Amino acid sequence: MRFLIVPIAFVSLSLLTPGRASAADPVFPGAHHGSVGVATGVPFVGMGELAYAPTEGFAIGAIVGITPFVFGAGLRPRVGLPLDASGTRVSLVTPLLYYPTGEGFFGSGPPWFLAQPGLRLERRFGESFYAQVGAGAIAALGLPSRDERGEMVVTYNNRRVVERDTPWGIWNTVGAGGAISVFDRTTVFADAMLILRGVRPAGSEWIGGPPFAFTLGVVRAL
Numbered sequence: 273m274r275f276l277i278v279p280i281a282f283v284s285l286s287l288l289t290p291g292r293a294s295a296a297d298p299v300f301p302g303a304h305h306g307s308v309g310v311a312t313g314v315p316f317v318g319m320g321e322l323a324y325a326p327t328e329g330f331a332i333g334a335i336v337g338i339t340p341f342v343f344g345a346g347l348r349p350r351v352g353l354p355l356d357a358s359g360t361r362v363s364l365v366t367p368l369l370y371y372p373t374g375e376g377f378f379g380s381g382p383p384w385f386l387a388q389p390g391l392r393l394e395r396r397f398g399e400s401f402y403a404q405v406g407a408g409a410i411a412a413l414g415l416p417s418r419d420e421r422g423e424m425v426v427t428y429n430n431r432r433v434v435e436r437d438t439p440w441g442i443w444n445t446v447g448a449g450g451a452i453s454v455f456d457r458t459t460v461f462a463d464a465m466l467i468l469r470g471v472r473p474a475g476s477e478w479i480g481g482p483p484f485a486f487t488l489g490v491v492r493a494l
Contacts, residue, residue: 298402298451298461298491299363299394300352301325307333311461311489315339315481319489321348329353335367344371344386352394359396364389365406382415390445402451402459410467412479413440441479444468449487457493462486 301307306324313319316337323333333348352363371384390408397403449463467474467483474483 297396298459299350299365299392300328300331301493303328306494307491308494309489309491311487313487313489314485316487319487323348335369337369338377341377342371342373343377344369346370346386361394363392363394363404365392366390384415385413387411388445390447400453402461403449405448406446408445408447410443410445410480411440412442441477443474443478444470447485459491460489461491462488 301323302325304326306322308320308322310318310320316339319335319337321333321335323331325331329352331350334345335348336345337343346367346369348365348367350363350365352361354361366387366389369386369388371386373383388408388410390406392404392406394402394404445465445467447463447465449461451459451461453459463486465485467478467480467485469475469477
């Protein structure tokens with residue numbers, strides 16, 4: 273299967289307090305504030321997020337993404353713990369994706385689910401620059417359905433494959449990224465992630481296409 277279950281590598285601009293309106297913090301909008309962003313990359317050709325933070329250390333976003341073949345939507349909760357007063361933080365970011373079907377954009381095939389928890393070490397440099405490195409995992413689960421012959425079938429990018437058991441898999445990831453505040457409340461960002469099986473890039477067992485993700489986009493405070 274290619275481009276069916278795909279990871280989200282997405283960051284959002286923070287809507288910060290007036291004294292920090294241009295600070296580059298692409299994960300947490302700040303207590304009682306929100307953010308919106310759009311991006312493109314591999315494998316998603318288009319994606320977006322609308323996020324809100326009820327507290328300083330917690331935020332949640334509604335995300336959508338489209339590849340050349342399928343559509344996915346879900347949530348991206350994150351929690352963060354500051355390590356010092358100079359901008360260093362540990363964050364857990366966990367996109368949760370639902371793919372309604374693997375048969376194109378509006379097919380009738382069974383759905384897929386994906387969870388991608390990732391632990392990040394983040395650092396803000398002054399008010400304009402942000403960088404992060406991290407590691408995590410991707411867990412994917414497909415729900416087979418019975419065809420007209422009574423066989424359990426799951427859709428792999430418009431190809432119907434008979435499965436004896438529920439298809440699922442777990443892979444580990446490493447990644448890095450950065451952001452720069454270019455205008456007041458506007459940030460440009462880039463993220464890259466490698467999907468692994470152990471210490472090697474994922475091979476044919478990886479169900480999401482190429483074993484990497486790259487995202488380039490722009491975000492702005494609401």
